[in-house]
Amino acid sequence: MxxxxxxxxxxxxxxxxxxxxxxxxxxxxxxxxxxxxxxxxxxxxxxxxxxxxxxxxxxxxxxxxxxxxxxxxxxxxxxxxxxxxxxxxxxxxxxxxxxxLTRRGGTDVPAPGLYLLDTAHSTVSAKAHHLGLATVSGRFTEFAGAITVDADVARSRVDAEIVAASIETGNAQRDAHLRSPDFLDVERFPTLRFEADRLERGGAGWVLPGRLTLAGTTRPVQLDLSYLGSGPDPWGGTRAAFSATAELRRQDFQLNWNQAVGVGIAVFGTTLRVTIDVEAVLQP
The missing domain is CATH 2.60.40.10 (Immunoglobulins)
Incomplete structure (x- = not known):
């Protein structure tokens, strides 16, 4: 200088x-x-x-x-x-x-193979608007699923099943109502099921078009999916992490119960926001 x-x-x-x-x-x-x-x-x-x-x-x-x-x-x-x-x-x-910083996973897709959900380190939750003011959150505590990653990732598939009666919102009276025929009707329809047999690119992540069966009604549902990376676990296995979101309209699944408390204001909103965070273990 x-x-x-x-x-x-x-x-x-x-x-x-x-x-x-x-x-x-x-x-x-x-x-x-x-x-x-x-x-x-x-x-x-x-x-x-x-x-x-x-x-x-x-x-x-x-x-x-x-x-x-x-x-x-x-x-x-x-x-x-x-x-x-x-x-x-x-x-x-x-x-x-x-x-x-993004996790170093080698690629933006996991290695091909069959992955089973580790339910102890996964969550399935939903949020709904309450009285036009606050948000009520709930989660399902019992579920199982498998992710099959194909060598052609676009042909990958997801199969998941949720126990309807496992819904929890932190309020016993509300939980009982959600399990009743007004909503999930768990006696007649004990499980929810999601199936998808293809994967598509969408923005910076992936889109998972699938079919959700809820309270006996099946409708197409699209999940916005992010692959968060893969890595070894302390037990000698390989894990992959994913997160997904979706918005569901209650009316699409015949969940029509509501109670008006004023002009244009109902107890529950018409939209459910679903968030899924999972760890899945690659099978030998």
Whole structure:
């Protein structure tokens, strides 16, 4: 560097340099914290300006950053590293925001094979609007399923069965009503069933068109599906993780009970928002 010249991110020997403290959070694409992630900022000359480690909540702080251009690097075990060009602003504090790391799974699809759901580490939940004000959440506690990943991933299939009486919302009176003929009618229809025999690309993820049988009525249902990655477990197996969402109209499944409490206001909304998070174990 010649006398009188300066490049952003490079300290000038003997000069007082105002510094900035950077704050941010490292998370997965789904918003979960990535504990232990390393965050580093390099100056324009490639020298390290600051480095820190994300805590259990994914948050990090980098002190002593000079203003100017640089490169921000983020890395964590089992995740794909990330690099980006940044401009550190002048001032006492810089909010970096959320830095998202994807799990290193090798590909964007799991290895072919038969995967069985690990129900102890999976959830099937639903939310409904209540009185036009709040949201009531519930989940099914008993279910089973299989995911068959074909070598041609578009020909993969999913089969799942849910015990209707296992619905829980945290309120015994409401749970009994949901199990009654007004809703799930569990005595006549003890299970819900979902089947899909193809997979399609959709946006940044996948779309799973299938058929849901609920309270004796079968209707087409589309799940927006994300593959979250695969990896070994402590018992010598291989697991894959998936999340999916869908919106169901109660009327499509003849779940028409409701009670008006005012003009345009009913006890339960007409739409159910379903969220599914599963771990599945590859079978030998």
């Amino acid at each position: 010649s006398a009188g010249s300066w490049s952003p991110g490079t300290r000038v020997p003997g000069a007082a340099v105002a510094t900035t403290a950077a704050h941010g959070r490292v998370v997965t694409p789904e918003g979960w914290p990535v504990a232990g992630a390393t965050v580093t900022v390099l100056g324009a000359d490639g020298a390290q300006l600051a480095s820190g480690t994300a805590g259990d909540d994914g948050r990090f702080t980098l002190d002593g950053l000079p203003a100017g251009a640089g490169t921000l690097l983020v890395a964590a075990p089992a995740h794909a590293p990330k690099a980006m060009t940044v401009v550190v602003p002048a001032g006492p504090s810089w909010t970096v925001g959320e830095l998202r």
